[in-house]
Amino acid sequence: MNIDKFYNFFCKTLQKVYTETRELEAIFFLLTTHFLKCDQITVLFKLSQKEKINSFIYKKLKKKLWELKNNRPIQYVIGKTSFFGMDFIVNEKVFIPRPETEELVSWIIQDHKDHNITTYPYTKKNSDQIQIFDIGTGSGCISITLKKKLPQIQHIYAADFSHEILSIARKNATFHNVKIFFKKIDILKNLISIPIKKYPVNIIVSNPPYIRLSEKKLLHPNIFQYEPFQALFVPDEDPLIFYKEILFWIKEKFTGKVCVYFEINQFIHLDIMNFMKKTGFRNIEIRKDIQGFFRMIRAIQYITT
Structure with missing residues (x-):
């Protein structure tokens, strides 16, 4: 799947869970930067270029998407959070x-x-x-x-x-x-x-x-x-x-x-x-x-x- 299509799928799946667009986008970037191992600017570039997602990574993203749909916080989904600009392990x-x-x-x-x-x-x-x-x-x-x-x-x-x-x-x-x-x-x-x-x-x-x-x-x-x-x-x-x-x-x-x-x-x-x-x-x-x-x-x- 192309990353732009995944973005649309992501938003459609979670729009009832997270009603604010800004929050939904923040969660999308936390998820994708974690699994694509890149920063937000790189993800934005990939979106603009409609790059394809590796099938193995896509399966991971889709699995985590269902966890998010079931209200699991993104920090627990990716196993970390940011505090004072530093990463901390959480579960x-x-x-x-x-x-x-x-x-x-x-x-x-x-x-x-x-x-x-x-x-x-x-x-x-x-x-x-x-x-x-x-x-x-x-x-x-x-x-x-x-x-x-x-x-x-x-x-x-x-x-x-x-x-x-x-x-x-x-x-x-x-x-x-x-x-x-x-x-x-x-x-x-x-x-x-x-x-x-x-x-x-x-x-x-x-x-x-x-x-x-x-x-x-x-x-x-x-x-x-x-x-x-x-x-x-x-x-x-x-x-x-x-x-x-x-x-x-x-x-x-x-x-x-x-x-x-x-x-x-x-x-x-x-x-x-x-x-x-x-x-x-x-x-x-x-x-x-x-x-x-x-x-x-x-x-x-x-x-x-």
Whole structure:
């Protein structure tokens, strides 16, 4: 089949699944660049020339097209996703990173790349005095990106609740050639068991489950059909359950300067902010994402024994 005919077939097959033309085209290029092993410009050239697709490749593309028709996310179909311009391995065991998480990571990098809010200039002498904890790491995209962008920080710890999840994160760390200390921890059961060293500056970041079960109807089917339930949903009666555990853990285990960064549910952002204030956190700032929703919150706290 010629690639232009496949494009038409692709769009016709998925037009009811993805109603926005821009999204449909983005998925087409993600699929074709992956299997044709070329960039988008090359695919566009092939389309303009109406080049034929190798029969073996065409069979692969057609098989993956049916997976897409059944709502399987393109990231799982090709086995990878892009985050901060870098490729990360993903499968159904881990949540697919989103643009708002990139914005959260960008906020952390801007705060700590020099000596911005920490008042600690990052030199070889004192870089050992800063540690980062990524709680609920999933694919490892947050901790790995922070290590790549803040290489002077030596101690970055990442935790999640299963060996299968951590296996994906470790593969990504190896692929990007960074050293992350991974730990199997269930946030709701044994977060307190993470060994904590006393450091002057501590950065805690988390993108925990925060979608209330009643909000499931607002999601695209490819999210709740394929992405891990435990990485998405929280009970309506206690939507802050993960934030509470992390904040109590911070108050109990840490001393010194603590910078807390959370990705949050825009529908309950005031509840999260008020709970942080009630728990004793100060210097709280909440930010909107590029779409104008309150999706990120930061608190800077000095904790003394």
